Amino acid sequence: MSYTIWILLTATLVGINCGLVGTFLVLRKMSMLSDAISHSVLLGIVGAYMVSHQLQGVSMLIGALLVGLLTTFLVQLLHQKGVQSDAAIGVVFTCLFAIGVVLISLFADRVHLDVEHALMGEIAFVPWDVLEVGGRSIGPKAVWLLGFVLAINIFVIVFAYKELKISSFDSEMAITLGIPVVLIHYVLMGMLSLTTVASFDSVGAILVVAMLIVPSATAYLWTDRLSTMLICSAFIGVLASVIGYVGATAFNVSISGAIAVSTGVIFFVSLWIAPKHGLLRKWMKKSPA
Amino acid sequence: MNNMDINVQWVFTSMALLGLASGMIGTFVLLKKQSLIGDAMAHAALPGICIAFLLYGQKSLLFFFIGAACSGYVATACIQFIVKHTRIKEDAAIGIVLSVFFGLGIVLLTWINQHEGGNQSGINDFLFGKAASLTGSDVNVLAVTTIIMIIITSVFFKEFKIITFDRAFAQGIGVPVSLLNGVLMFLIVSVVVVGLQAVGVVLMSALLITPALAARYWTEKLEWMTLLAGVFGALSGVAGAYVSLIAYVPTGPLVIIFATALFLFSFLFAPKRGLCSKIIRRHVERKKLRVKQLMYERGEQL
């Protein structure tokens, strides 16, 4: 398959994964936790490398998962002990990210991962890093990784749709119904960590945040149903990826940056034209017809 | 003493001043519950800096400052607009603006690197900060601006205090709230822009809030908190710069690690508000209650 198609497929998978997970983050008012996890996951990747001496696959996923959950846990802990929640997020992730950067630069000669790469990603290199089985190439590693994470995400959302929904809407009610709210919170954070690390290598930390939050927030303007919102946000993620890729190749700039910008453009357009919650409609309603 | 040593001393001085200024200003950011907005401003500064570079054609702190201030202001306005006019909540609005602006910054950065020979521009240093790379003139600018910021903060201290604590009351007694908010915003943007070079985009927000948060544990008075936050900031700045010089590690992350260590120490061991003293106090309180209950029960039996 050609180079372009692999890149588009990667970006599409990132878009779907982030759209699905991001919807729940936006609804639970935890958007900034994705910012936090996307940065602190860097530490997980470095840590995994120091333990297993490889920069890919399962060890990376586990490292990211652990640090992602650690971030969530620490934020929660500080908040419980009286630190205001925005500051708790700010302190935890910057510290973990800083430790990650220091470790990378200390072992720079041995870790083939520079921080710039981690922040901005390098989706253009994805098609060359292929997975080989029995000497035959079966496609880029990133695509397999993203596909695997997508399977997990879809499985959890289908399996625990009802539980995710009620604990996002009214967690106290969910507790009285005996729904394991805390477990669900950590499962969701686990999904977020996996999604982040799988997308990380190809699109970088900041773009992951853009892909998680912006399409979901845009979908929130278009629909009043949770199921539609999930699909809509995945679709917007894919759309943004394609537009971003085309734009980036046309102007020869960073693909991941361009994808982030195109999520912003789609959001901006939706802000005005979305049928129910768009500003044009709202203002037309207000002014006497 | 040779030139190298003088340069090193200058770097230390400027890091101390930067830490002092950002700690003091960060106190107000923290108390206004705008920690994440500080983060958004730091990220949003990147496209402004790039546009300034594209327009002016070379590295210039003054133009970078203007560019960053403009885009920081636009970003804040966008966040406020989204929150006010849609059903999207503040956290998501901040996330949207932060990531899209930063994405735009990256796009412009790659454009500059490819088209304008920007690798020599030193713009890349803004991502992670490199105190050691500060040149003599950078250090001069940094020192002068931070001193000005510290003076402004001290002069307007009383006013900042009242608008942070009770905005409505301040308005009621005729304090020019929006003007002062503007001044405070200007200070935040300034310290972010100046600090970017030293600690980088990602960690700038931590330089604002972490020292302030640490200071909060030691005192109930804003005056002391501001001063202490400044001291903590300065200490972290100097320690970070020092280790950075001897270990060849980027300055930004080290400064933040020192600041976080100070925070953790305060969080655990501060006399009144610290976790340990809280636990001890709760234990004592519980014992008292148990004794009271026992006496109550016995009294009933008698």
Place this chain on the structure above:
Amino acid sequence: MNPLVVDQMTVAYDRQLVLEDVSFSVPEGKLVGIIGPNGAGKSTLMKAMLNFIPRMHGNVFVYGQPYEKQRHLVGYVPQRNSVDWDFPTNALDVVLMGRYGHIGLWKRPRKEDVEIAMQCLDKVGMLPYAKRQISQLSGGQQQRVFLARALAQDASIYLMDEPFVGVDAATEKAIIQLLNELKTRGKTVLVVHHDLQTVRDYFDYVLLLNKRVIAFGETERTFTYDHIQNTYGGKVTFLSATHIVG
């Protein structure tokens, strides 16, 4: 055996005691009003009973067993502003959430659950709004949706936090009707309430609360001038107090 017993419950935030040694026992099929000034710990009492906030001391018994074992028997109607009404869902869906305990974890709602949810919506007069997005409902309608959700839960004991706040007269009437219906079906209902004027008309029992239990018992005998004065620290004027007590 009384369906609901609270035994020596003490709750503290940091170093401040919010509830001190609260004990009471509610007989079956009674409507209980929880009355007290702002900051008396009314909402805290409910939240601590439901384990949302840790108790420093004390137990809650539901039909003789600790609450933790009897969760499914207790329904909770939170204050209306405790959830985000912009959540993408409709009224029927919210009521259906009340069935989740019966449906069981990880399973989908069945047809009969949807039918029950529809019936519950009908009971509060909200059937025509079943498919309406919840942000487009008025305050009173949102409160009725919450009540329908509690009905769908089919619990034996209900805890309601300020259900009458910010609702229109029609909704207030509908809520009272519903409370009485629950009573006749042998349910026990506790309601946090702040309108002293209506206490006598609405409730069989009252719990006068101000960090401690000031008085608990049948409304007739308990809701007296002295007890009210004690609860509100003498802030209710003589005139209005006599008017309330009647």
